[in-house]
Amino acid sequence: MPSPAPSVKSxxxxxxxxxxxxxxxxxxxxxxxxxxxxxISDYIINxxxxxxxxxxxxxxxxxxxxxxxxxAQAIELAAIVEFIHTATLLHDDVVDESEMRRxxxxxxxxxxxxxxxxxxxxxxSRSFQMMVKIGLMDVMDVLSEATNTIAEGEVLQLLNCKDPxxxxxxxxxxxxxxxxxxxxxxxxxxxxxxxxxxxQIANLGRFGAxxxxxxxxIDDVLDYAGESTALGKNVGDDLREGKPTLPLIHAMLHAKPxxxxxxxxxxxxxxxxxxxxxxxxxxxxxxxAYTRSKALALARSAKTRLGxxxxxxxxxxxxxxxxxxxxxxx
Numbered sequence: 001m002p003s004p005a006p007s008v009k010s011x012x013x014x015x016x017x018x019x020x021x022x023x024x025x026x027x028x029x030x031x032x033x034x035x036x037x038x039x040i041s042d043y044i045i046n047x048x049x050x051x052x053x054x055x056x057x058x059x060x061x062x063x064x065x066x067x068x069x070x071x072a073q074a075i076e077l078a079a080i081v082e083f084i085h086t087a088t089l090l091h092d093d094v095v096d097e098s099e100m101r102r103x104x105x106x107x108x109x110x111x112x113x114x115x116x117x118x119x120x121x122x123x124x125s126r127s128f129q130m131m132v133k134i135g136l137m138d139v140m141d142v143l144s145e146a147t148n149t150i151a152e153g154e155v156l157q158l159l160n161c162k163d164p165x166x167x168x169x170x171x172x173x174x175x176x177x178x179x180x181x182x183x184x185x186x187x188x189x190x191x192x193x194x195x196x197x198x199x200q201i202a203n204l205g206r207f208g209a210x211x212x213x214x215x216x217x218i219d220d221v222l223d224y225a226g227e228s229t230a231l232g233k234n235v236g237d238d239l240r241e242g243k244p245t246l247p248l249i250h251a252m253l254h255a256k257p258x259x260x261x262x263x264x265x266x267x268x269x270x271x272x273x274x275x276x277x278x279x280x281x282x283x284x285x286x287x288x289a290y291t292r293s294k295a296l297a298l299a300r301s302a303k304t305r306l307g308x309x310x311x312x313x314x315x316x317x318x319x320x321x322x323x324x325x326x327x328x329x330x
Contacts, residue, residue, distance in 0.1 A: 006323045008050050011059075014313045018058045018075060019051070025079045029126060040107055040119045044086055047102050052215070052321075053085050053186045054078030056208060059321075060190035063314035073193045076134060080143065081186050083127040088150055088178075090120035095158065096241060138192045146185035153177025162242035164264040168249055175216045176209070183212025203305050207318075210302035214325040217295035220245040221288050222329065224279055239278060242270030246294070250287040251278070295326045 012019060023045075030041040061074035092098070093106040094113045100106065108116035124147070131140050156174045160166045187208035191201035223238045224247055238245050244252075244267050252263045259281040262274055282288060299322040309315040 006320045006327065008052070008324055008328075011317045011321045011324055012055055014317050015055065015058050015062060018062070018071070019055065022051075022054055022058065022075050022078050022082075025075055026082060029079055029083075029130060030123075032122070036111075036115060037119055037122055040111055040115060043107060043110065044090075044119075047104065049102060051082060053182050054082045056183060056186040056211075056318075056321075057081055057190050059314050059317055060187050060204060060208075061194055063309050063312060063318060064190060064194040064196065065310065066190075066194050070193050070195075073134060073136075074190060076130060077139065077189045077193065078186075080127045080130050081182065081189070083123040083130075084143070084147055084150070085182055087120040087123035087127075088154070088182075090116045090123070091154070095154070136192065139189060142185050142188050142192065146181050149177050149181045153179075153181070157243075160244060162268055162270055164244065164252070164267040166244040166249060166267075168246065171244065171246055171249055172213075175213050179216040180209040180212040183215075184209040200308065203308060207302050207305040210298045210305075211322060211325055214295040214298040214302070214322070217246060217291050217298070218326055218328065220247055221291050221295075223247075224282050225288055239266055239275060240270065242267050246291045247282050247287040248278075250290050251282045251285045254285040254287070255281045292326065299323070299326045 026045065030038070030045070032038055032041075055078070057074055057078040058071075061071060066074055089101070090107055093101060094108045094116050098106050099109040106116070107119070127143070131143055153174055153176075156170075157178060160170060160174060184205040185208070187204040188201050191204045196204070220238070223245065239248065248263060248267070252260055252267075255263060259278065263278055263281070266275075266278060303319055303322050306315055306319055309318070
């Protein structure tokens with residue numbers, strides 16, 4: 001029998017107890033005297049999600065041999081990371097006018113845009129309360145920089161939307177700012193709480209950034225090659241929203257003139273009557289293979305950065321995560 005393909009579940013198996021503790025911290029920290037905040041918070045928590053970013057904090061801290069006291073801090077930081085990520089999703093869905101995420105209604109579709117934005121603000125402010133409580137200046141530096149960079153990435157993506165002249169470099173900058181930055185911060189935080197030197201912390205950050213970028217590029221591939229039931233959204237949504245992701249950018253550069261014009265029109269107008277024709281062109285120009293190759297290169301580079309860690313079940317899980325990033329269908 002062949003070995004089962006690596007999965008997020010296999011990556012998280014060494015830290016099941018830590019992830020359960022994380023869930024307790026998240027629920028306790030989200031409590032508010034305002035009932036609507038509690039209602040939306042419960043809705044978000046129960047929506048599921050991989051929780052990869054907080055898991056990275058915990059796995060990396062464990063791989064670095066964290067003490068019980070350091071692990072308690074790492075789990076608090078993991079909760080903060082999850083709050084920042086969830087706040088960005090809430091705001092993202094409002095900006096994108098999204099109605100589905102993870103196979104069910106988004107918070108803005110269920111409760112309205114105003115409530116979603118304001119609860120996102122609550123998550124940001126609660127995360128900063130928790131940072132101050134931890135009291136480590138390096139932690140606050142990493143997280144405040146990450147939050148600011150993510151916001152810049154959101155604005156860059158807004159500028160790119162419906163712009164058919166977006167280049168690969170411009171798009172990769174959005175990934176660096178909007179997605180990779182919080183993965184990077186997650187790994188840096190683990191290095192800080194376990195007392196690593198600056199060189200090691202920077203190396204861990206580069207690992208996180210490369211894994212995060214690989215995940216996003218495969219998300220871009222799956223938007224054109226995945227299945228709606230697995231993704232929890234409609235295939236081709238990026239195209240319909242006028243988002244020029246890497247497969248579309250590559251296809252536009254290499255497509256036949258007529259299709260190139262159709263792609264430009266689809267991006268500029270946020271939708272098209274010929275989604276199937278454009279998706280066929282993405283296949284014909286090997287744009288999905290090209291995007292996968294970029295993701296694979298990032299995952300391979302990330303693996304090389306783990307050589308400085310001790311060989312244990314946690315470092316092995318981090319290595320497996322690199323494989324999961326590029327070998328998945330959801």
